[in-house]
Amino acid sequence: MAKNESDRGSGRAQAVHRVLKRAILDQALSPGSKLPEDSIGERLGVSRTLVREALVRLSQEGLVELRPNKGAMVARPTLEEGRNLFLTRMALERLVVETLSGKLTREQIDALAAHIEAEEAAKKERAPSIRLAGEFHTLLAQMTNNISLMRYVNELVARSSLILALYGRPHSSECAVSEHRDLLDKLIAGKTEEAVALMAHHLDSVTTRALLPPDGDRNIKEVLAAYAVAEGLA
Amino acid sequence: MAKNESDRGSGRAQAVHRVLKRAILDQALSPGSKLPEDSIGERLGVSRTLVREALVRLSQEGLVELRPNKGAMVARPTLEEGRNLFLTRMALERLVVETLSGKLTREQIDALAAHIEAEEAAKKERAPSIRLAGEFHTLLAQMTNNISLMRYVNELVARSSLILALYGRPHSSECAVSEHRDLLDKLIAGKTEEAVALMAHHLDSVTTRALLPPDGDRNIKEVLAAYAVAEGLA
DNA sequence: TTCCGTCATTTTGTATGCAATTCGAAGAAA
């Protein structure tokens, strides 16, 4: 299992961080779940101090929401945040693609191909398949050797899981494996523009197909407005 | 003084975070400075617990380096990290420009114009002028209403100060005020491509002019070579 | 019944204490 950069450090706080992050990404903890410090600490055999540190980290990564005096919960991004997030993600992944296009080494190509194989193999199981799809993108980012780029792509990919969990259509095969394969081909061939276009399409299809409600979070007033009209109360 | 988004929350930990961040950006704490938990806490009248939390936050933002068992210090990014950072920054600021081009409201235009005036006025004082130049970019990002984009641009701009502090040429007027003015004009006119090009040039000039050593960190031998020649020891 | 206020319980906010590690200086050996 590929360890990502935030795993560095042997501290137990990092371990807590890793466990929680994993649980969130696996949707074992779904958006909105409460994250009480002491029950987590009790379960993991550490004090609240360490749990707190992990929660602070997670909140900085946008995976957890920290409400003062009211505890932490798994983040529940709005739909608009979701769309914006994918916009940001596109900007960064575009840089990834431009950086890598035509510059992949033999080893990198092999690693990516192997990863795609793994995706193919896991196609049937939902949870692993989602995780692998995300890891393909972080793997690409990793290869740029650009630390800030890696970090941000990582974060955004992670948060994308949250968005998909909240608003994604069940049937949207998150990242079609074949699209990854096509992208890899273009990258190898150094066809930068085509690769960028492919990536754009790839991400775009998630936002438009999977991320329905075409616009605006309907807030309570908007929702009620419809009913009001129906009742002649407008 | 514009408060940025990380100021949210009334907690005292945030206050510590804010103080340290400010000190770092003002270069009152320069890259490499040790940041001992208890002396900071003592000075600020809080316990180590809160200082620790602030340091964790700062480390996630890349402003502080956290070495296990060895304490925290103000981050000292390498030159390569610096170049990569500006690459990433460009990718994101491009999105900012594309989002804003031709869509600025009257109020936003006024705010930006006012900011540019302030930059002009502060041109002589070094510290405020550097800060204002950065704030112009975060102000733009803010106007996109894209939360992740705002957060990342903020972080990147902050870290840019570190890079400039370490590797910047003294004389490079970090961000020429006139370039900001030109950019604003293009944004108002909705000339997206020209605006993007301007932004690219703006950031590029920082990396190539201010961020000298065109490539590779000069190692100890290169550095000594210059002195050797001067002493007739070559 | 419904609404509101009070109090017990739970959970967070912060300080502090103790063990473990690192750092640095003084001193011994080469």
Added chain:
DNA sequence: TTTCTTCGAATTGCATACAAAATGACGGAA
């Protein structure tokens, strides 16, 4: 002098204690 060793002081890692705030349940008044 230089280098190694050892020991004490300073600093971090982590747990725990206690205060403050929120949550929720119970009971009384409308």
